[in-house]
Amino acid sequence: MPEGSKIALTMAEGTKAFVGTSASPFATATECGIVIRNFCPMNYHSRDSIPKEATNLMYEKLEGKFELLRTNDAFMDYVNARLQACWKRTRGNWSRYWKNNGGKTNPELARSKRKPGCRQEAWDHMCDYRELEKTQKYSDQMEANRAKQVNISRGGSRSLANHTFQLTNPETHMPPSPLQLYHKMHYNAAKQGWLNDDSRLAYENIIQHKQVAMEKLISEGTTVTTSMEHGIEKEAIKSVCGRKKTIQSGWEVGVGPVLRKKDRWMKSIAKSTQRDSSENEVLRNKVITLEAEQKRDKDKYEKMFKFISTKFPDFENTIATQAVDEGDSDNTI
Template sequence: MIITYYAYVDQPASDPPKRRGPSLNLSATKTLDNLPAGAKISLTLSTDTKGFIGNSATQFATECGIIIRNYCPMNFHTWDSIPNDVKNMLYEQLQGRFNLLRSDRVFMEHVNARIHAQWKRTRGTLSEYWKRNGGKTNPQLARSKMKPNCRSQEDWNHLCDYWELEKTRKYNDQMEANRGKQVITSRGGSRSISNHKFHLPGWAA
């Protein structure tokens, strides 16, 4: 009779999958590295839809998200209520990498629209995190678990105060119900319609 002995070796536990860290907009960094000293990335408006197009449009959207997360206070709960001096500060941060035509009213309207969109997205991401951590059923627990990339504890407290309001809760419940009725959902991703059009084969702005 042959007896075979097997040696069992404890296998090290596999590391949990790494979570994606905050974007550093490395694409914009590489673009700047290839430009002459002191030059900034230019933004191009489409001639028909007037949306920003090209690779710089994607880089700009990413930069707007970074600027909002790092510099925009969250104690204002509508975009129109944010003071002009705060918005000007956001523009100045963006001008570190991008050539903003501050004297061009139409151009700056689209800059403002892009920053506004990223502001809404950032708040939406923070709100979803609050809900996943018990915001609706245990708000004190959710308050104690600030999202890691929230700008400050003060911002998080302001947001929690706002989300805990009965008026806000009713509004959010209604919006969730409305979204649940949607038959057709957008599949366009983060690119604007004008930028999708720009990237179609054979199309030129």
């Protein structure tokens, strides 16, 4: 890239995710992770409790390589979500290191074996938190919950929105169907095939739901379009794999985190988060010019109407009477 230029980030329409070639370098495993590990104070038990000064510093470090649209709430909300994911992953790595060194059975031993690259103050703070009875109960419950997960995915750190972007046909610009995306996330032909029996059974149930819905529409004489078929597949995945509470949860099965109607930044979201192009600027100027002309014409009409009314006092009554007569003539059979 030219010297001084920065990498642009594009947000998928209607979805809280960056897509394109710049999404992966920005995501969890790379730039955001580096910024979190080097500049984020880890002696806090939640991401929201981190001081604003530290967050602004992380923004500045990211702006060294990427274009951050600081005034776009939707854009920055996803940036914060990526930083949150990296913060959570870093804390998780520390917790695993603490457990692997006897943290649950011998906390003092784990405390003495500080994780490489971790500051002593932050490590002591994390050990204090892990040794709390409340934290241990919460950790055990989360482990039990994760063990119940059966319909796992092979999507990796790349978001579902970015997988969809990568699978979109470059010639027709047609995105993959929800069923194709589900198959890719749960089936690996080069290895074991289906990740597990639950993924395979869910896929078969999704196909059955789709067939029932398609047969119903065909029997009613409805011509099923591609967009309608994709919608049927989407509803089938929801009914088999998850709940339909997208407005409340902000998560949609087969899509991931989505924009909610009640989100505070919905008004600022746009189809593209890139800076305005010259074409958009020209169109905006045309709209402004047309609005100004319309206002001038309106003012001119009002002045003319006022002048005629002054010279001919019965002008308004004549216009009103003529309008009524014309209306009566229209209703005459």
